[in-house]
Amino acid sequence: MVDIKSIFNIKYVIAAALAFILIITPVNAELGIVLDSLSPQPVEPGQDFVLSVTLSNENSDASDVMLTLLPDSYIILKNEHDRVTTIGNIIKYGAFTKTYQLHANSNAVSGSYEIDLSTRWLNNGQLRISNKTINVIVRGTPQLAISNITITPELISPLDTFDIAFVVSNEGAGISHDVIVSTVTEGLPFVTAGTDTKVIKTLDRGEQIQLGFRIMVKDKADISSYSIPVKMEYKDENGKNISSQSTVGVKVLGRAKLSVANIKTEPQNPSQGEHFTVTMRIENSGTGDAKSSKITFTTPLEGNKTAFLGKIKPNDDAPAIFTFIASESGNIPYSASVEFEDDLGIHTQTWELNQYVSGKEGNSLMAPVSIVAVVVAAIFYRFRWKKRAN
Structure with a gap:
């Protein structure tokens, strides 16, 4: 039969022995690498940032302490002398703080990049090593x-x-x-x-x-x-x-648009050999001023063949007056060309027209016709007078 009391006594003996071993065994120092700050986060490509860490010694004294930083290839240490830092001794419960100036490569794509920190020291003549990896978030802002x-x-x-x-x-x-x-x-x-x-x-x-x-x-x-x-x-x-x-x-530029509003001839039906006047009204139905406007006639008739109109504003018109000698008769074709300038440049527009001129013989018939009319009228009145007299 198992003695329960004896079993419990054995357990107490084992526990006491383990506690004694822990007490008499020297504790190895552990330098912990603590992240103090990493700013800004995330960091943009091409931007600087700051990393601060602390070596904290919670155990026995540490000697010949050395801290090394190994960043990713896209993370640049701005001062290469900071890559390896010789610290010396850190007593028990002591601490050492290190701040690094870093730069995110402008070619770095958005993502997570690693910075490896390693510290080495001696404890009772034995080499000790502690490592820590810090992740840096690089994230660019589109523009x-x-x-x-x-x-x-x-x-x-x-x-x-x-x-x-x-x-x-x-x-x-x-x-x-x-x-x-x-x-x-x-x-x-x-x-x-x-x-x-x-x-x-x-x-x-x-x-x-x-x-x-x-x-x-x-x-x-x-x-x-x-x-x-x-x-x-x-x-x-x-x-x-x-x-x-x-x-x-x-x-937005102004575009002039010129057209012939009306043409008036005085006298209306000129005869060969007469002087007559042509008045042409030019209208601007466009959106811009027609500047330096002038009209030129191309005609076999003699007279002034160019008229200057100057500026014609939108929704306005201007008269061009020409005086000609009807040197020939018939249906005489002619052309009128207007040249003007607006915001878009210099323009020319031409209209094909015609002018009818009566011949001289048309006027010579007027006298016989008038005589015949007088004779007819005289006969008519005489016939009526005779009729009343009877």
Whole structure:
């Protein structure tokens, strides 16, 4: 039969023996590497950051203490003399603090990078080593911008349609997601002809893409310069919403549009050999001033063939007066060419016209016709007088 009391006595003896062994055995020193601070976190590529650690000695004295830092290849130690630090002795319950100035390589992609710290020391003549790995989070922030802006055609006026093209590039250090690029025409004299929004799934850092929008100028647009906002909305690698905006400058130019409002001839039916006047009214139905306007006639008739009109404003007109000698008869064709300048340049417009001139013989018939009319009238009145007398 087992003696329960004897078993318990044996256990007490064993426990007491173990405790005695622990008491008489010297405790090895352990220098703990404690992370004090790592800032900023996360750190952007191309940015500096600070690491601070403390060696804490909770046991017996440590001698010949040495601290070594081994960073990842994308983590740069700004002072190479700090790579190995000779500390010397750290007494029991003592501590030593070390601060490192570091730099995240601008080519580092977003992710986790390791910094290995190793400390070596002697305890009772024995070499002791302790290691610690610290993870550094590198995360870039995307930054979108537009460049290489082109407008086609370069010269635009009300009712014109033009194309805006530009390059969207990620100038930041992180990947952009769910990119939405849109032109904002609200409150401006423009209408987007087609979609006003482009979507890009991802745009990596340093990546770029060409985008284009088609836009129409409203008919009532003032002749002026405008800025069309280009809005970019996207997410960074943490899903945070980011918004930025650029502008595209557009200048709306005035376009003059001249036409013949009416033509008046005085006398209305000139005869060969007569002087007559042609008054031509030129109307500007465009959106810009017609400057330095002049009209030139090309005709076999003799007379002044050029008239200067000067500036004709939109929705206004100006008269051009010409005096000719009807040197020949018949249906005489001629052309009128107007030359003018507006914001788009110098223009010429020509109208093909004709002028009828009666021949001289047409006038010589007037006397016989008049005589016949007088004779007929005299006969008529005489016949009526006789009839009354009877």
